[in-house]
Amino acid sequence: MGFLERLDPELKEKWTFESEMPIQARMIPAMLDGRDVVAESPTGSGKTLAYVIPLLMLVDGGSNRTEALIMAPSQELCMQILEVLRNWTEGTDVTVTQLIGGANKQRQIEKLKKKPTIVVGTPGRIRELANDRKLKMHDIRHIVLDEGDQLLGRENRSDVRSLIDAASPDCRVSVVSATVTDEIRLVADRFMTDPLHIRVEAGEMPAQGKVVHSFVKVEERDKTDLIRRLSHQENVHALAFINNTDQLLMKESKLKFDDAPVAVLHSGMNKMERKRALDDFRDGKVRILIATDVAARGLDISGLSHVIHIDVPRTAEQYTHRSGRTGRAGADGEVLSLVSYPDEKTYRKLTRELTGKPLQKVWHKGALIEGSSKTAPAGGKAGKAKTGGRTNAKAGSKPQSKADGKPSAKSGGKTKGKTGGKRSGQ
Template sequence: MTFKELQISEPILKALTNKKYDKPTPIQGQAIPVALAGRDLLGIAQTGTGKTAAFAIPIIQQLCQSKSERKREIKALILTPTRELAIQIDECFTDYAKYTNLRNTVIFGGVNQRPQVDKIKQGTDILVATPGRLLDLIAQKHISLANICHFVLDEADRMLDMGFIHDIKRILPMLPKQKQTLFFSATMPNAIASLSKSMLQNPARVEVAPVSSAAETVDQHLYFVEKPQKSDLLITLLNQQKDKSVLVFSRTKHGADKLARILNKKGIGCEAIHGNKAQNARQRALTNFKSGKTRVIIATDIAARGIDIANLELVINYDLPDMAETYVHRIGRTGRAGNNGTALTFCSPEEKAMVREIQKLTGKKLNTLSVPA
């Protein structure tokens, strides 16, 4: 299948060709025709599956085809949990709408609002926003949602993790009843399933099947270790791998913070990122990690979705995840773009059942290594 076969209009096709995008990803192939038909959509997909294009392309195309003669006003709203995601989504809209006359703007907290307000006043068709800054600018009468035709709620489960569900429930009544809603989440906990039902009208459900085979370019190894000895093993391994960028997965926010304190005391520079960290603190930690200023980052599963680093060499599962599919997504952070990567997993006695689940899902036996003396 090609983008042309999805009935994408020429200006967008030209932009995609320039970016060397030739074939749609599975989520794009399923979601674009549904969205172009004007239906509401429930999309279940991880970051990195190409879902931004799955909603951006149909929105751009529909806005270009709209015969409205109204002055330039916000017709599409994309709500996303973090500054870094908002910036990435806005950049995608800029790329795909390059050969159209549409304007897009991004707003987020943690920075001076004046440049953002000035841009909105110049007129914008598509607004990408984080919830807090959006509510602030609505309260100050800088933004009206009265003319929204397309609404996207992105990373809904991460919104829940970061405590934004209350903000979303404040925003929803401000939107027109007649609109297209596209709802995306990587997982569907009860609170998110309930929210989706309240927002969507007869939606099409589009799901990218969880990846069952781990990346072939990732060497996977397993250490059987008692829980109290995990931090000592981590320190030993990090001292052996001093030239590598390392992403360490913790199951809980508290565990991530505790581990960061232990490592920093041992002279291993690291930062923790999770939903309780302020947005600018997470952004700073990611910037430091990408630039090499910080060598080790400790993350919870949801916070790690913002990490997309081409040459990440080592992932360590300090704690095993609650679901086998999550393990596959974790180790997929390394071994990207044809590069080789390594994934090391620490397994305490109570976590052995999850290792069996992982091996069953991937069809691959993890290579057991001896714990260094």
Template sequence: MKFSELGLSQDILDAITTHGYVEATPIQEKTIPLTLAGKDVIGQAQTGTGKTAAFGLPILENIDLDNKNIQALIVSPTRELAIQTADELKKLGHDKHVDVQVVFGGADIRRQIQNLKSHPQILVGTPGRLLDHINRKTVKIDQVKTLVLDEADEMLNMGFLDDIEAIIKNTPADRQTLLFSATMPPAIKRIGVKFMTDPEHIQIEAKELTTDLVDQYFVRARDNEKFDTMTRILDVQAPKLAIVFGRTKRRVEELARGLEARGYHAAGLHGDLTQQMRSRVLSQFKSHEINILVATDVAARGLDVKDVSHVYNFDIPQDPESYVHRIGRTGRAGAEGVSVTFVAPNEMDYLRAIEDLTKKRMTPLQPATLQEARIGKIKNAAGEVSKLVNTVDADDIQSEVEKLTAQYSSEQLAAALLSSVADLEKQNTPVEITRERPLPRRRGGNGGSSSRRSGSSDRRGNGDRRGGNRERRGNGGPRREGNGDRRFGDYKRRDGRSTERRTGGARKSREFTVREKD
């Protein structure tokens, strides 16, 4: 169904068109008309189904710009989801000049208090930090018209039931309440009975969220091994255009510098870049001046670049929905794509959560050896030399060419040229990649991990909690066996077609050069 059929105003439809949305997803198609009509809604849907726009578009439609009170409150389980939701609402409400702010634990509360002085019409936050602001009286929600509880089951799993009830009790009794959850345990149903008025129930069936055109792989590697492992795979796979995802701005900056030091054409994209710098980097990427873009999830949202052949998840996302968005950058318009996710041994529960969401298993991929990487780099260089042969103007250098051909054989000259273009010495350039804080252990680690996200949270108490990552207890689940790892030789795809991979010598011991900072 078209968005134009859902009762939205032209201003909102223009914003939707500007940002590339064409047709409403099932959850949007069913939720938007009910929300516009003022109904309470309980929506059961997986992440990655378009829930943010489902509740965000009606909220933006109903915002009174002359009213400087908080009119809509969205409660999210993790800071990652809160940030993504706020960014999406800011993007969709930009032309309408709606003020959207976000608050979450692990961040400077004084800066948040300063930002709240802008009198936002929409506030997004995690339960603990929201309640902290309410108790400080830096947030007043007594004029809220619409309350959204996003991923309510996850908030309950994280122990936020009391916080949620305390937040709800500070809102007007006649508010509209929208509740979204992947599952419907009894506690969620009790919230519906206790705090909602004749809610409409919507259930969207789970389906595959990733395209068959993207071959999805994972590589097990420790944090201090990942950079060398990734660069060797880059040498073998030779991506036309690739996006490398890092979890933090620091990680993105270090990866971009490290890739450039190893001889790749790469640049970083993160939230601290000015608009001018961001535009320049994207222009270089689209024109293939650089062929590797290193980015954070937030910086890459809304990115639309054709011909991206590979996506590398240097850091596995905490949020399974982010994985869907990441690999959606490739495999577009009928083209085939490849995604490779690097997973530390203690992060396998996050990989299982992604597989639960996408309904697909990733294929284990064995790291390329140094010899395989060298062969791949030389083959790539041969392709570059072939391009040069067809474009070079030999008239200006004819005399030097004659001297060289008189002194050396064609084989010697070709070998020297290939070696120069391949720049094999840069494979050993030392690169410093700072060790990142490990991800918290996910709930449900016994192989039954749900499709919901688990990530940073901010429990109430002691004011501003730093870090915000809650440790999870669990057995870690069954290990993935590595005997089925794919090598880089010829193999059969799922659809039976053969795909050629470069081959190399026998696997050798890894020679990692990444040094960790103290």
């Protein structure tokens, strides 16, 4: 019997998807059966609903207690989770609230006095409110760690462990992430009771799009100009990653001086600045959103034509998390890396396990084409490799996604593909 047969009538009515995703088919029954779960599933595979649906069936909205806690590493991811919860709790007695750093703490305390059924928050603010005895951890019977590999990493592990220890003795714990290392599994096993380990491979996902992995050899000093050129390509709707905030701020200053249609996202921005950057990107006012990994962790933005590694990732897990933002729910996409000479060895190592060899590209006559600075494409001689952005990536369809269900920006112009598409809110 599939999990859909076990859903409450009001949840069945809200289920409008043609079929369940693999992670949902495995995780929902396990949580409903009272199991602790460690779940690994690709980015964009429906993990949010995989834990939201069972939580809504396991909590009691009339209990006048806060019974469930969902933790996530970034404010943006918390906001996305909250929006999914609000969509699925509409018309029920289950209430939700958000507890994130950077927001008014006193206002959050006032909301906690109303005993929301489910709270969503970042570990630092959750710990503060628990230590102040404003969040009654002994009432918590369900804890979910979204992006669990980061929450159980060394930076957050102590806070997360203390919160779990302070919860109800019969508290069930679920950990979900796109990547779960052996270390994270061992850490999770220490505070979970006989956890069920679930792993969904990329090949199990329905309607997989084609994702091209490509790179451009470029001097470090030329990367900003490369991004500027890419930002003017009509078929580009890209999330670009950079390794540190200082470099991001420097590039932001230069790009905005040149009126490039880009926005940035980093941990130093306040809530309204972050929301404005995301809205401008989703609405198509800017073509490239440049972010650090911390700021973009868990972001679910539909219709991405590209993921751009401005800086080559430091680890394979980082490459996987970043790259998984494009090519979702049957849509095609491209992962483009800007590789300077010192990073060539690292890039080759990171892409060694890919199915196909990454394509080298070069900027030629206002677009990126396959080739190198030594090749001469038909119709003219290729110039020195710098940057560019024209590809055949396309996006579309009606995916299950974990974000807010807003349609993505469509890019215009004559291209080989399209960006855009509706989102379903999974």
